[in-house]
Amino acid sequence: MTDAVREAREARAATRWWRDAVIYQVYVRSFADGNGDGVGDLLGVRSRLGYLAELGVDAIWLTPFYTSPMADFGYDVADYRDVDPIFGTLADAKALIEDAHRHGLKVITDVVPNHTSDRHAWFEAAVQAGPGSPERERYIFRPGRGEEGELPPNDWESVFGGPAWTRLPGDEWYLHLFAPAQPDLNWENPEVHAEFEAIMRFWLDLGVDGFRVDVAHGMVKEAGLPDIGSSGQVEMLGTAVLPYFDQDGVHEIHRAWRRVLDSYPGERIGVAEAWAPSQERLARYVRPDELHQAFNFHFLKTPWDAEMLRAVIDESLATVAPVGAPTTWVLSNHDVRRHVTRYGGGDLGLRRARAAALLMLALPGSAYVYQGEELGLPEVLDLPEEVCQDPQRLRDPEAGRDGCRVPIPWAHSEPPFGFSPPGIEDTWLPVPAGWGPLSVESQLADPASTLSLYRAALRLRREHPSLGDGTLTWEESPSGTLAFSRGERFVCAVNTSADAVELPSPGRLLLSSAPVAEQDGVVRLAADSCAWWARGDA
Incomplete structure (x- = not known):
């Protein structure tokens, strides 16, 4: 890390860093195995902090590593103040937080308040x-x-x-709104409120910089627990009002937590994993006295279509503007199919995923990167039945989340490609045999790789004065494309169509997801690609 980058990070850390931070999600089980048991752990994460700092992200979000029977891979917590032995010890967690800070990285941990483990x-x-x-x-x-x-x-x-x-x-x-091993807490009980404030203070005292709140729309249930009168309720999540999700009472809980966060120095934040039936309802979670961010799942679920993308971007920005909150953008996480696969898979899906990354990183606000997306990893669709472990598969075998949780490849060797120490071959989920060329080692050596594209984009995002927090202005562009400017000196254009398009050159090319041809002041933007330009002297 250069001195200039380190100084820039320190300057931003002293301000409202979360408004335009790029936050990297670490699914701990699948990031790096430090002790050789085939399961990712805190020691493994700690060993890869240099990689994350060089990638150019501002913070890491760690999925649950607390004591748990692992009925839902850590989202069934038995002890909120300790580390499960499979991931390490409390001392490992403390050392990881301290090391991350030395690398200029903030640390966000999960808090799971809707339910506990049945072993709690x-x-x-x-x-x-x-x-x-x-x-x-x-x-x-x-x-x-x-x-x-x-x-x-x-x-x-x-x-x-x-x-x-x-x-x-x-x-x-x-x-239990999730698995039977995850009984819902009663948030009408003051003892529950007091316990979770104490849990948050425990981790804040250890130095964490914030919390991702699991099921932030849960906790409060409608009085009387009324019947809904229909089945297939999972299909209604995020689209309909349900008596057990997104009840108005959750906001008093988040206000209380905001007071806890604000009592600590350094802009400690709360991030809502909230499914709401409208963007307006979602914006309530990020009012000035509540949480700082809420995941924009509407953007994640939008198809690769210029008109639809523009609509959800406009709606997202307009919705949070009245409450003064930043929009967050996310393409993948540990609960959804990886976007390389969602966008068509193979070369087509990868081209679109690379373009989507540049689009996302050019938008105003904060962005989340799910581990492995910077490598262009696809969903693993052919995992053997006997290794699949996700409880969500009980509802629908096609809905299982194991395929986006496969360990990521680090070295171009043999499976598991450096995820575990040398000599360890068996991992908790098998790594596809063909993933060597997708490994970090391989892609660092290739300036045209997806990893190189992410590194370049994150560097430019940090250095260019027009990127990060702020606003955008749409510009005229051909059908099937989007073009917008950030300030007076930056332009982004994306082509979601199946054919190349021509448009007037916006300026000096900074970065593109695919080669861009230019002649006589006209640029040819390839199908399923995105490019950034500097306008003027920028």
Whole structure:
């Protein structure tokens, strides 16, 4: 890292760094295996911090590494104040945070407030204590319907499939909007509020720079737990009002957490993983006294189409403008199919993914990069049935998330390509045998690689005064394309069509996802490509 880059990072860190930060999601299980057991861990992440700093990101977001039975790979937390042995120790977490800061990287960790593990001490006590006890008031227990209580209390469905209720033998039912091993907490209980504020302070005291809030739209349920009256509720997520998601009461929780975050120095932030039925509802999570960012899943779900992309960009920017929040942009994460595959797969999908990366990084606001997308990794669609472990597959085998969680390749060698130490071949998910050319080692040696494109784009984004936070202005462009300027000295154009298009040269070419031809003041923008230009003397 050069002195200039380090100084720039330090200057931004002292201000509202999160408004235009590029945040790299580390899915800990699949990033780097430091101890040789085939599973990624905190030691492995720590060993690759130099790579992340050189890539040019501002912060890392670590998926849950807390003590957990791993029914949902860490999103079923048994102890929020300790590290699961598969990932290391609390000392490893502290050393990782300190090392990341020395590399100029912020650290964001997950907090999971909607539910705990069924192995959490609170739930084990609730099971033992019985109906009507204070221990059960920490969760949502209800008697069943039917003559002998044999029917669930209502018709709510789990995101993972089936009823959202499980009955204890001969006893009450408990609510779990996800797996039965993930009982929902009762956020009407003041003890739950106090516990999570204490959890946040524990990690803030260790130095974390913020939290990604899992299911930030959950926690609060409509009074009376009314029936919905229809099945197929998972298809309604993010599009319809449901009595168990996006209830107005969640915002008081986020306001309380914002007060906790603001009580610490250094602009500590909260990031909402929130599914809301409209952009207006989503904007409520980032009002000035609530969380700082909310993932823009509407952008992620938009097809590769210029008109549709422009519509969602306009809507995203217009929605957050009244509350003064930045928009966040994201193309992939650990819960969705990788965008190389979503955009068509193969060479076509990769071309579109490279173009989408430049589009995303040129937009105003903050951007999230999911590990491996800078390598152009596709979804792994042919994992053997016996290795697939995602509980979401219980709902639909095609909905499993294992394929986007395969360990990433570091070295051009043999599987697992440097993910584990030498001599370790078996990893928790197998790495495709053909991924050597996609490895970090291979792509660092290739100036035309996707990794080289990301590194160049992130460097330019940091250095160019027009990029990052701010506004954009749309410019005229042919059908099937988008063109916009950032300030007076930067232009981005993207072609989502299947044919090359010609347009007047905007200026000096800075970077492109595919070769750009220019002659007599006219540039030819290839199909499924994006380019950046400096206008004027920039």
